Amino acid sequence: MNNKQIQTYSIGFLGITIFTFVLTQLPESIHIFQSERAVMFALLLTIIMVMLNEVKEARISADSIFLRTIPGLKAVEEAVGRSTEMGRPILYVPGIMDMNEVETVAGVIILGHVAQMTAQYETSLDVPVARSIVMQAARESCKEAYLTQGRPEMFNEDMVHYVTDDQFAYAAGVNGIMQRDKPAACMYMGKFYAESLLFAETGNSIGAIQIAGTASQAQIPFFVTACDYTLMGEEYFAASAYLSRKPELIAGVKTQDMVKLMLISFIGVALLSRALSDLGLTSFNLLTWLGL
Amino acid sequence: MAFSTIFGAWIAAFLTLGILSYLYRDNPFYKIAEHVFVGVSAAYWAATFYWTQIYPNLFGRLFPKDGPLAFIAEVDFNHDFNILYLFPLLLGIMMLLSIFRQFNWMARWGIAYTVGIAAGLKAYGYLSSNVLSQISASAVDIFGGTLPIFSMSGDSVFNNIVILVGTISALMYFYFSREQTGSYGKFTRLGIYFLMISFGASFGFAVMGRISLLIGRFNDLILFSSPDYNYGTYWMMLFIVVILGFWSFQNPEKKEG
Numbered sequence: 015m016n017n018k019q020i021q022t023y024s025i026g027f028l029g030i031t032i033f034t035f036v037l038t039q040l041p042e043s044i045h046i047f048q049s050e051r052a053v054m055f056a057l058l059l060t061i062i063m064v065m066l067n068e069v070k071e072a073r074i075s076a077d078s079i080f081l082r083t084i085p086g087l088k089a090v091e092e093a094v095g096r097s098t099e100m101g102r103p104i105l106y107v108p109g110i111m112d113m114n115e116v117e118t119v120a121g122v123i124i125l126g127h128v129a130q131m132t133a134q135y136e137t138s139l140d141v142p143v144a145r146s147i148v149m150q151a152a153r154e155s156c157k158e159a160y161l162t163q164g165r166p167e168m169f170n171e172d173m174v175h176y177v178t179d180d181q182f183a184y185a186a187g188v189n190g191i192m193q194r195d196k197p198a199a200c201m202y203m204g205k206f207y208a209e210s211l212l213f214a215e216t217g218n219s220i221g222a223i224q225i226a227g228t229a230s231q232a233q234i235p236f237f238v239t240a241c242d243y244t245l246m247g248e249e250y251f252a253a254s255a256y257l258s259r260k261p262e263l264i265a266g267v268k269t270q271d272m273v274k275l276m277l278i279s280f281i282g283v284a285l286l287s288r289a290l291s292d293l294g295l296t297s298f299n300l301l302t303w304l305g306l
Numbered sequence: 307m308a309f310s311t312i313f314g315a316w317i318a319a320f321l322t323l324g325i326l327s328y329l330y331r332d333n334p335f336y337k338i339a340e341h342v343f344v345g346v347s348a349a350y351w352a353a354t355f356y357w358t359q360i361y362p363n364l365f366g367r368l369f370p371k372d373g374p375l376a377f378i379a380e381v382d383f384n385h386d387f388n389i390l391y392l393f394p395l396l397l398g399i400m401m402l403l404s405i406f407r408q409f410n411w412m413a414r415w416g417i418a419y420t421v422g423i424a425a426g427l428k429a430y431g432y433l434s435s436n437v438l439s440q441i442s443a444s445a446v447d448i449f450g451g452t453l454p455i456f457s458m459s460g461d462s463v464f465n466n467i468v469i470l471v472g473t474i475s476a477l478m479y480f481y482f483s484r485e486q487t488g489s490y491g492k493f494t495r496l497g498i499y500f501l502m503i504s505f506g507a508s509f510g511f512a513v514m515g516r517i518s519l520l521i522g523r524f525n526d527l528i529l530f531s532s533p534d535y536n537y538g539t540y541w542m543m544l545f546i547v548v549i550l551g552f553w554s555f556q557n558p559e560k561k562e563g
Contacts, residue, residue: 057433081482113417114424147420150404150413179355180347186325187344193332208516235509238502246501248480271483277441278474284445285470292450306442 015275019067023272026063030056053304061273068268072261079264086225086243087256090124093199093223094131102198103138104128107188107213109204109228110144110181113151117229120251121204122151124227127257128201129159133168141174142191144184149176185209189216196220202237203227203250214240227253307534315530316538322523323539323546331559335546360398367391444473472500 015023034056037047047055072079097104106128108121125141132139139156143149152174160169177187189212192200200217202210203226210226210233217224218240226237227245237244245253248270255263287300324339366383369375373387397416404413446466447453456464475497478490486494531539 053438054430054433057437058429061433080484082485084482113420114428116425116428119421119425147401147417150401151417154414154417176348178344178348179351180343183343183347186340189328190332190337190340208512211516232508232512235505235512238505239509248482252482267482271481274477274481277437278477281441281444281470281474284441285448288445288447289449292447301442301445306438 022067023064027060030059030063050305053306064272065265065269068265069262072265072268076259076261076264079268081256081267084245084249084256086245086249087253089225089243090128091131093225094135094137096223097198098135098137100198103140103195104132105192105197105200106139106141107202107204108141108143108148108152109206110184110209111205112145113147115205117205118148120254122148122155123254124203124257125152126155126159129156130163133160133163133165136168139173140191140195140197142177142188143174144177144179146176149174181207181209185212188213192216192220197222199223201225206230206233211236211240312535315535316542319527319530319539319542322527323542327546327550333550334553335550364391364395368395444470446470476500
């Protein structure tokens with residue numbers, strides 16, 4: 015964080031704090047603000063402020079923004095190359111939940127990038143889905159990718175196909191596809207539940223290179239155990255920015271980093287406040303005051 | 307026992323053993339079980355969605371008894387007429403129209419609506435549960451003097467320090483704007499160790515849950531092998547093993563490479 019950013023964010027945060035404070039002081043007859051949610055309101059505004067500023071900065075110079083390497087993302091292109099060499103398809107599983115899950119949305123965005131690579135390398139892509147809206151979104155994403163790469167004739171709507179909504183029936187169907195088509199690469203990017211290990215185990219048994227990405231905390235251990243690469247939590251959400259290098263998406267990753275730094279600072283301040291309060295040096299406790 | 311119950315048990319035993327036969331290799335029994343499972347579940351979900359969601363919640367509000375559209379149809383679920391429900395109906399029709407190539411673009415509206423609404427709704431929930439609660443839980447008691455220095459279970463100063471260091475180091479592991487080298491790299495490595503320990507614990511817990519599911523299936527198979535069910539499990543197992551043996555003889559597994 016440079017001096018200019020510190021200055022911008024400090025002034026912005028001060029403004030947001032004053033604005034929120036003014037809103038909490040409004041007379042009760044004006045019911046436009048719930049004071050007990052003031053912290054949440056200020057936090058939301060702060061994140062929006064950081065996001066807008068980072069987008070502005072990224073639009074000026076997206077290439078100069080540094081993002082560290084994530085090994086799992088490099089492996090995506092490697093996996094597409096391997097499939098091309100072996101003449102086998104790529105299996106892409108965008109999770110089992112609907113488009114109202116942020117992980118599914120991220121999965122469909124990454125699918126677009128994978129589809130661009132498969133169009134470029136002329137590799138076949140198979141995307142079994144468990145939700146009708148996801149099917150439609152994934153088809154749109156793939157179609158756009160093939161058009162962008164100038165290979166519309168390679169796009170086939172059936173490359174994205176519906177299996178079933180039921181969790182384990184879907185798992186059985188996808189496992190069957192794996193056994194019969196023997197994809198060279200399997201990618202699991204989305205929200206998963208108990209079927210995660212079934213996919214990863216089957217993919218492992220057919221010798222496919224496996225890359226998983228999810229924020230489902232309980233499923234990451236299974237993917238870590240059985241897959242070659244796993245994008246965990248935030249790494250997964252950052253993937254689309256890494257792959258596309260679009261300024262808006264890179265700004266999103268930068269915003270996450272900024273918010274993390276702010277949270278760590280806030281934890282430090284809250285801890286100090288609690289320590290001073292516990293030691294009897296002051297009666298003020300920040301967390302109690304904020305109602306957290 | 308009724309014939310239908312026994313027949314159902316035999317089918318259940320056959321499908322369970324069919325799925326378990328996958329442990330050997332992909333085979334016709336697994337394919338039968340898989341296709342039945344996928345087909346039945348897809349149809350079941352479609353019917354369930356229609357009769358539990360669309361029919362009562364959508365049509366029930368658009369065509370209630372004594373409503374302005376009751377002359378078209380009457381769907382009585384004690385709901386009042388709500389014209390706003392024309393909007394989801396329209397989005398649903400637009401989604402269906404995507405089967406025609408020239409109307410393909412219409413589906414995007416429904417997707418955009420779903421994603422937009424979900425993003426707006428979840429932003430608040432995530433901030434509350436993943437951010438503010440985390441801050442609150444991380445400001446642990448270290449200097450209060452009421453906790454023991456060390457305890458194997460429960461609160462202690464040592465455990466609280468572990469929680470604090472674990473939270474911050476794991477958070478820093480997901481900081482992308484800096485290369486993980488030097489002392490900073492060592493600190494983030496500590497974060498990944500914390501994550502791996504928690505994943506290991508989660509893995510063990512989930513495996514225990516899966517074993518209980520497996521025990522549940524075996525309990526059913528044991529139940530269906532009793533005289534009450536005419537030894538259904540045994541007959542099905544014999545049938546599958548014999549046919550599978552013959553099939554394997556006819557279709558030897560091709561070795562690759």
